[in-house]
Amino acid sequence: xxxxxxxxxxxxxxxxxxxxxxxxxxxxxxxxxxxxxxxxxxxxxxxxxxxxxxxxxxxxxxxxxxxxxxxxxxxxxxxxxxxxxxxxxxxxxxxxxxxxxxxxxxxxxxxxxxxxxxxxxxxxxxxxxxxxxxxxxxxxxxxxxxxxxxxxxxxxxxxxxxxxxxxxxxxxxxxxxxxxxxxxxxxxxxxxxxxxxxxxxxxxxxxxxxxxxxx
Amino acid sequence: xxxxxxxxxxxxxxxxxxxxxxxxxxxxxxxxxxxxxxxxxxxxxxxxxxxxxxxxxxxxxxxxxxxxxxxxxxxxxxxxxxxxxxxxxxxxxxxxxxxxxxxxxxxxxxxxxxxxxxxxxxxxxxxxxxxxxxxxxxxxxxxxxxxxxxxxxxxxxxxxxxxxxxxxxxxxxxxxxxxxxxxxxxxxxxxxxxxxxxxxxxxx
Numbered sequence: 001x002x003x004x005x006x007x008x009x010x011x012x013x014x015x016x017x018x019x020x021x022x023x024x025x026x027x028x029x030x031x032x033x034x035x036x037x038x039x040x041x042x043x044x045x046x047x048x049x050x051x052x053x054x055x056x057x058x059x060x061x062x063x064x065x066x067x068x069x070x071x072x073x074x075x076x077x078x079x080x081x082x083x084x085x086x087x088x089x090x091x092x093x094x095x096x097x098x099x100x101x102x103x104x105x106x107x108x109x110x111x112x113x114x115x116x117x118x119x120x121x122x123x124x125x126x127x128x129x130x131x132x133x134x135x136x137x138x139x140x141x142x143x144x145x146x147x148x149x150x151x152x153x154x155x156x157x158x159x160x161x162x163x164x165x166x167x168x169x170x171x172x173x174x175x176x177x178x179x180x181x182x183x184x185x186x187x188x189x190x191x192x193x194x195x196x197x198x199x200x201x202x203x204x205x206x207x208x209x210x211x212x213x214x215x
Numbered sequence: 216x217x218x219x220x221x222x223x224x225x226x227x228x229x230x231x232x233x234x235x236x237x238x239x240x241x242x243x244x245x246x247x248x249x250x251x252x253x254x255x256x257x258x259x260x261x262x263x264x265x266x267x268x269x270x271x272x273x274x275x276x277x278x279x280x281x282x283x284x285x286x287x288x289x290x291x292x293x294x295x296x297x298x299x300x301x302x303x304x305x306x307x308x309x310x311x312x313x314x315x316x317x318x319x320x321x322x323x324x325x326x327x328x329x330x331x332x333x334x335x336x337x338x339x340x341x342x343x344x345x346x347x348x349x350x351x352x353x354x355x356x357x358x359x360x361x362x363x364x365x366x367x368x369x370x371x372x373x374x375x376x377x378x379x380x381x382x383x384x385x386x387x388x389x390x391x392x393x394x395x396x397x398x399x400x401x402x403x404x405x406x407x408x409x410x411x412x413x414x415x416x417x418x419x
Contacts, residue, residue: 052284052285052288055281055284056277056281059276059277059280059281060273060277063273063276063277063280064273067265067268067276068265071265072265077266077268081272081276081279084276084280085276085279085280085283088280088283088284089280089283089284089287092284092287092288093287149262152259152262153262153263153264156259156260156262156263157263157265160260160263171260175257175260175261176263193222196221196222196225196226197221197222199225200221200222200224200225200253201221203228203253203256203257203260204256206256206259206260207252207255207256207259210256210259
């Protein structure tokens, strides 16, 4: 009679019993569904099943928004690229913890906010003064209005980058990523009331910062 | 008059206020001004857009992340291989350590200080001066292994656990964590049983 090792251990030693170790090769059928056809949750499942290329597709789908969140936080392209990589690496490490009760994008924002908050708490990035923002020329049919618009955008960006970190995170997720107050609360590990209060103070501070006119 | 709280002002600015809140903003100049200011600032904030990086950047970022993830996966696999390879050995070593820790304080050895007269110095001295001779009769772990193996004939032992490099390693490799923990418990129980006063000879 053959029994498993666990049962052998559970029954204890019996006279005349022998323990024979048999290696049973485990082969699992490999899912060959085209990855492009999978939604985010299925991609996560495929990745957890060993299809590493599924994570490449997760990155391809979400790298732009993750980069934008990071860029708004640190205001520098190089830092935003480094932080984006860190966000995806942490996401990969914690993929098993993605429960699917929120969208993958929201989950990635949550990681992104934590990575960015850690980054800015560890080292405050150099910020340009609102009065010294570079004049960026955008693509526009009307060069003059395009110039004004870009200058205004740069001033807002510089002001956002000067907000206290948690106010900044709240404003970025609410205004630029359109997350609900509940989603932001979950992402930042706080209450909806605290999110609304943070948002209120963020807008108040932003107004003060933008009220400083260039000389 | 009580003005709206920051939360209520945010709800009102986003058009999500309760009927009571919205009615208040219709009658309270201060709160209405606050809501208007919030809306203006929100509209200003919306004028910003992140500068679009070079089109080549996205491929570059994907490649960077892919390389980092694969390096991570490689490290993880390496760690897993290490655990599979050395984990059972570590478990065995831990079990042996447990045996040693349980057995060592028991059973006075030859040359141990006499009760009441001994001191740590005397013990150290006597151990240092005695030859380092294995005392298998007093060794509970040896007795345990001897007892376990005496129920097997030579043929059975050869069939059950063919001798060869890595046999124990292979045997333990197929145990789950729970089974491995159960094995350690069995060994501990055996040792505890043998170490209990009057249960089995422990060399005293």
